[in-house]
Amino acid sequence: MSEVAPVFRSPIDLHTHSSASDGTETPYNVVRSASEAGLGTLALTDHDSTAGWPSASEAARDHELTLIPGMELSTRLDHVSVHLLSYLFDPVNPALLAETETIREARLARAHAIVDRIAADYDLTWDDVLAETQPGATVGRPHIADALVKKGLAPTRSDAFQGILHWRAGYFQPHYAPTPLRGVELVVAAGGVPVLAHPGTGPRERVIPERRLAELVDAGLFGLEIEHRQNSPEGKERLYELAAKFGLAITGSSDYHGAGKPNRLGENTTSPEVLSELIDRATGWSPVYGAVTRSL
Incomplete structure (x- = not known):
């Protein structure tokens, strides 16, 4: 038998959280839960943190699952919170590291x-x-x-x-976050691949304005997380229109938080073709392949 390049497997869930941010399971156990749920590939995307990457990587190897290390970066557009899923970036990039530290302190x-x-x-x-x-x-x-x-x-x-x-x-308090444009620029400069997280939670008119989205596309935005339980039917319809107009990739994810939310692993997934393109675009980090595919 000859060894060939490792490949990821389906189903693919590109948005999950662990106890490194606001999930209820440890990073290791999130990956183990994903394996038990029948997933082949998982992204760990804790809020403004990569602290869970080492443990999740160990779990991916133990449970023969492909891990896409990532993060959900906090940004803000005109007083509205906008989350940016960021994949396969350099976790020690100085500019991105400094920004996430500032965000965590503000949080x-x-x-x-x-x-x-x-x-x-x-x-x-x-x-x-x-x-x-x-x-x-x-x-x-x-x-x-x-x-x-x-x-x-x-x-x-x-x-x-x-x-x-x-x-x-009456108890709400905002916190500092960079603009989505600055977030995309930081992630791309760190070799990562940015995707807007669940950007269609309201009616069509509340989806990110087209001119603002065009700025993000020019800066290197890769895709839109459209298949997500928080996106409204009207929001999804508008997002599909925008994805087609700007040539953006479409992802689907669970936004799993363990017992913290009703979201279940794999309830929405991403196509292998989109993930393959995402991996090809990234230059900051590599997937963790928990199993090596072999051919006769």
Whole structure:
């Protein structure tokens, strides 16, 4: 038998989170869960962090699954949060590393401010929130939600976001994030491949303006995450139109958070052809192939 180049396998899920950000499973266990769910390829995309890459890579080798190391980068457009899935970039690129550190510090300060506001009306402390995080995790609103659940102030994480953590409740606090254009530029400069995460959550008119999308395409945007449970039917329709107009790749993903969200691994997937193009475009990092394909 002669060894040939490793290949990834389907099904392919390109958006998941671990306890390195706001998921409930360790990076290793996210990969193990993906293997048990029958996935062949998985991207780990924790918020503004690559801390889970080493453990997830070990799990990919142990469980014969292909890992696409990635990150979900926080950006902001006209006061609206825009998330940028970023794949196979250099994790020690100085500019990108500095920006993610700034974002994480801003997230931490924002979380403190939110908890202080909530504590004025409810029995919640900063220690309660820290108890719901793992060492080194990017602290965020999901951890506050988990603390609210633990304290009996909300039935589930989702209920916490629809209640106390909803912006209408008065406790919301924004945090610093670069513009989507700056985010795309940083990821591309680090050899990575950027994709807009679930950009169609509202009606057609709330999808990113065409002129802004054109700027991102010119800067190196690779695709749009269209098959995602949070995208509305009207939003998806508009996104498919934009993808066709600008020649953008279409991805589908679960946005798995373990027990933190109802999203299930592999509920939406990406085609092998799109992933192959994504890998070919990346220059910053390589997939972790958990198994080597052999031919006779």
